[in-house]
Amino acid sequence: MKRVLLIALISLTMIGLFAANGTLLLAKSSPTSIGSSKAAAETMGTASQLYEAGHYLQAVQAYQQLVDQGFADSALFYNLGNAYFKQGDYGRAIVNYRRAQELAPRDADIEANLTLARAQAVDEFQAVESSGFLSTVGQAVKSWFSLNEVAMTALGAWILLVLLMIVTSATKSGSIWRKGLQYSLAATTVFLVVGVLALGSILYVDSNQAEGVIVAAEVNVTSGPGTQYVTEFTLHDGAEVQVVESRGSWVRLALPGGELEGWVPAESVEPVTS
16 A cells, blocks of 8 residues: 555656646647637637738738737637738748647648748748658657647656556556556557657757748848848748847848858748747
């Protein structure tokens, strides 16, 4: 009995730590949902009415107001992307479609509109496959699951594993029930390892591969952080890039593959992860 209580105490402590970390993770990656605020829902409705009436600029302002207040869900970013698209602002449309896709990666409408917006971009870059195990796994997982879904799945597997450990410890040795529980423990452990690997790979990609989109009609990419440097090449609205570093009011970016890079004014590129 003492052994069971000890396992329960240790396990519950670890669950608490994991849950606390999970809560922080979810709070960081999932800002307040529109449905949690009556005022926000009303603003969302007003913005949608403006959009339907063809007042796209006012719709953008209303949707952006919600984003600035910390609200975020796939519908908000999707609608904001649509409003930008209607104005011909394809760079910001792509940014918001991609933000929506991070929250709802399996949504067919988001994927379709993102593809349509990308087709309007002047600069076309050939996609480069991710290099490295974690990058490859992270990109694959992100194409199907959101960060929250993976985090909640891993947390659920951990809680189930702890409960199985407690029940198995309290079950008589050699019994059929104990053998069944041991098989369940092994399967849940494997599931948890996969979940943690998936979660870690997503976090690795997000922290090491910051991405942005050019939102200026045209911008010169220079060899250094300033207009006095040589122009290396030019990018246009909608070009998707990797953000390497920031220095004052300038940002160093790289094209897919990393073969070409240079500096642009910070206001000409908007990060995908806000």
